[in-house]
Each structure stands twice: as structure tokens, then as C-alpha cells.
Amino acid sequence: MLSRQAVRRANDLFTWQRVTGAVADLYEEVLSSSQPERRDEAGDLAVIDGSFDGLMETLQGSRRRLRPSLLEAAELLSTCLARDSKVLICGLGSDAFSAQHFVSELIGRYRVLGRTELPALALSADSAVLGLWSDDPGCDDVFARQIEVLGRTGDVLVALGSVVERCRGLAPAFEAAREMGLGRVAVMGGGGDALGRLADVTISVPSSEPHQVRQVQMMIVHLLCKLIGERSLGRRPQAAWRSTSCTTWELRVVGADRRAVPRAVAGS
Secondary structure (H helix, E strand, O other): OOOHHHHHHHHHHOOHHHHHHHHHHHHHHHHHHHOOOOOOHHHHHHHHHHHHHHHHHHHHHHHHHHHHHHHHHHHHHHHHHHOOOOEEEEEOOHHHHHHHHHHHHHHHHHHHOOOOOOOEEEOOOOHHHHHHHHOOOOHHHHHHHHHHHHOOOOOEEEEEEOOHHHHHHHHHHHHHHHHOOOEEEEEEEOOOHHHHOOOOEEEEEOOOOHHHHHHHHHHHHHHHHHHHHHHHHHHOOHHHHOOOEEEEEEEEEEOOEEEEEEEEEEOO
16 A cells, blocks of 8 residues: 555656656657658758759860860861771770760761761770780780770770879870871870870860769760761761771781781672
């Protein structure tokens, strides 16, 4: 049995109002602990706006600075393709995808013009060759080796480098191309001087942020393809693009040597 004092104390402390209030507080605590913490929306919006602002600033700077070099590169590539020479394109890391995309855009655009084949090749697309040669001590020369096999005087090499380290890694390819008489176009980000010094045409995106450089780089690829297409239409009548034959290149092993061998293909 509770004493009168205990009963009085229980009545004072455990009133209906206090009990319901305590239960309500407990429910709120349980609910708040089971829900994820709400992120700072203002901070997220600042990240979004900052990213767009940075990209737009880089695009505006590129538009002001790159027009002359874009025209020069388009003319060099158009002249190369008009004389049935090859365009070789290379890139390291994520830039390898841009190189393959460049080739696919060129081939697709020229097929619209009626040309059945286009001598354009992404050096970074052959995983077997890259894997085999990368095991050798001189793996930094993997693109240079392909240029020595496939390149001919009058061809053009395009190198895509979004970061400084990749530009340095592409320098041996440009050195090999220069020795063999290939034209050289560098599409790179700020700070890629090691590559730019070896190029005939340098398209340098005014940014050191790799993701911004890659986004502008992709726009440059599309612009060059469009400019090349416009020059091709103006340089020859469209019917002239359907030649009686064209040349494609096979990589064959001749003795202990690997070399590019031309193979005639009947035109359609």
C-alpha cells in the first residue's frame, strides 16, 4: 500500500497533461531520428550555380580566344582529307573517349556527303595493341609506335589532353609525328605547354579545371567536324566525293616488322 505522501506525489508528477506531453516528445524524438538529415538547400544551389557560371565563363573565354585557331585547324584537317591523307586522333584516360567520338563524328558527317570511307583513326581505340605495348618498358611511346607504323607524310595527328599530365604523356606522339612530316593539332587545357610547343595548331581552352576543359573539348570536336563539312562541300562538288576508289589501311606483320599497307577498295 502506498502512503498518503506517495499518492499525493504521484498525483502531482503524473498528471494527464504531463503524461501526454511526455509521450508526444518521445514520438517526435523517434520520428526525427528515423528521417535523414535535411541538406542545406542553399549550399546545394550554390554548387549548381557555381558550376554553370564557371562553365559559361570558360565558354565565353573560349569563344573570344579560340576562333582563329579553330579556323586554322579546320583548314589543316580539310586539306588533309581532300587529298586522301589520314587523320589520326589520340587521347589518354577520359580523353581517349573524346578521340573515338571525334572519329565517329567525322565518319558520320562524311557519309552524309556521299563519301563511303574516310581515313580517320582513333589510336586509343585498339585495346589489344594498347595492352600489348603497355607491357613494354617504353609504354609512354605507345602512340608514337602506332604513328611510326600507320603515319605518312601529309597525314594529320590530333591530340586531346584535358590535364597537364596527359599533355606531357602525348608529347612523344607529337615528336614522332613531327619527324615523319605529319601535321599536328593539340586540343588541350591551360598549362599544356609541353604539347603546345610541338603543335602546328594549338587550341588551348582557357581553364585548368579538367571537367570544364572536357566539356568545351567536346564542343570543339563538334565545331571542327561542322567546319570540315562546310569546307568539303565548298571545295568540291558533292558528286566528286564519290571517287572510283579510295584507300583504306591495314596493319600487317611483314617479317618482324609491323607496318601499314594500303588496300584499294572499289567505290560504290
